[in-house]
Amino acid sequence: MSIPEALFGLIVTNEGHDFSDFSMDFDSMEPYLRPAGMAIPELQSGQVLIKVRMAAINPSDRVYLKGAYGQPRVKGIAGGFEGVGDVIAVGSGLYGKALDGRRVSFVTAPGGSGSWADYAITDAKFCIPLRDEVKDEDAAGLIVNPVTAAAMHAIAKKTKSSSFVLTAGASQLSKFMIALGRDSGMRPIAIVRRDEQIGPLMGLGAAHVLNLTDKDFDDRLANVISAEEPRTFFDAVVDDVSTRIHDTMPSRSRWVIYGKLSTDVPKLSDPGQMIFRGKQIEGFWLTEWIRSTPLPMQINTYRAVQARFADGRWSTSIAEVIPLDEAMERLPSALAKATGKVLLKP
């Protein structure tokens, strides 16, 4: 295949960090993205050029656009942390050669360009060659949410408890964790905001689903925690409900923060939880997991994740697939109402 000279994509228009706005909502995409062309640079050693089939929009993308993500914004390249596509050119370097012509799931790398485009540039080591059974719709978001779910599930499995707590219980990531929990004999506890989310999550394998807007939520939470004794709490919300959940949990429980959906600022109201009950507050970031996890263990995780999509134990709930050239207009409302994943298609 001949290498194109330019790509067309949603180009990031801001540089660096801005921690003034933690919300993930968008009235309009214009302050953050610009549909435009960009010359494709010569590939460096270890890089690959991917013809994008589909790209995911994750919460981390939304926080990144606002400027509040761990990595600062890079102006002038396409947005989008992950997608699926076909490798059509490779730079020098051994590992890249093996990917030439393969369909891959990928995440973007420093020095490349993002997935919300017809072509993306990333590092060969950030690509996972795909089995034929994995659908593009699943492959577009095969890394960020699924690998995070698998890695956090491994944290829960290492504790002595057979239960764990999830906020944002109806998110795609929580659904993956609930299924993983059920399949490994664990009893996941999901916290949600709407009653209609309870049935589907119970069906997926949650042992308990609690609606935090219920009048008796605190009592029900105390009962469920007393019965199941969960020791890990995976929190994507971080508000005063999170503090109460952690305070209610047994001694030596770990509060693992991996997102910040709430714009509230919780209080650290009872340090006795840390001192006398041995509790801990920590974070999880996939980028750090990749940096610190031995490669063979990473590869095992990627294989296991792909196998779950290939045989149907996991599937991605798709809310909408939006053509790339309609994205600027349609994204704000699609993201606001989405109860599943929004994908972009060049």
Add this chain to the structure above:
Amino acid sequence: MSIPEALFGLIVTNEGHDFSDFSMDFDSMEPYLRPAGMAIPELQSGQVLIKVRMAAINPSDRVYLKGAYGQPRVKGIAGGFEGVGDVIAVGSGLYGKALDGRRVSFVTAPGGSGSWADYAITDAKFCIPLRDEVKDEDAAGLIVNPVTAAAMHAIAKKTKSSSFVLTAGASQLSKFMIALGRDSGMRPIAIVRRDEQIGPLMGLGAAHVLNLTDKDFDDRLANVISAEEPRTFFDAVVDDVSTRIHDTMPSRSRWVIYGKLSTDVPKLSDPGQMIFRGKQIEGFWLTEWIRSTPLPMQINTYRAVQARFADGRWSTSIAEVIPLDEAMERLPSALAKATGKVLLKP
């Protein structure tokens, strides 16, 4: 020595927890303690009866009296977590026999009676037989502060950094940690509230002492942290200054909470510190350290602690030694103005 039938001490008058008051100040001791006699019960297996020489008053005692400590108050027995005295009787059990007649430092145990009395009852395993060189004034507080300091210093030593941060930098415990840090080639950073504390702490071995009431405290903190790159933060205060210190520290820093001197409730304002910078909030409690640390390692720590007092590398700053029968009247003002340890003497 004949065994007395009764002890005289400061008897705890409240039962259980009360988390409404975290302050450590006392207008009067009457709501919490009553000077009274108490029959000495028959010693159980493993217990010892100690004729008390001196007893310490620690921050943990003060929090305990208020009801906000990890262990709930036990009404009807003498208060006081630690002291020094002579073992004058032992219950059945092998280890106790070896202590008979020995001068020991001790902490109290469930089922016993506290150190603020002429006689105390505790478990043989909570006694440390003393070398002659260790003075009663040091031996009265040989366990709670010094062992906590030694155990927390070991946490700091395990990180890759050669520095650590201490709030309440002029406390007895911080002084022990500063000397330990200096002696092991580390560079302690102490945070204080008064300029006159700076000189003595620099003399003890602090690499930096910062006054948090200085106008340019935030800038100086940032400079010192950037230069020393401390990875552990031992915090006995827990307020918004604590949050700022932790936020200023490098990635993967641990905030170790071991006390709560401030009555402010800090905010968990930036969860990105946990997610993207791998930071952690945890606690330290000596009771848990004793529960979870292998006995040989504990014994090594007790030996090392005693050796430091015996050869003068450590010494306790004594503010006042108060006779037990004047304690009710004199304690409130002695504790309020103390810049060193207040001891009780039967």
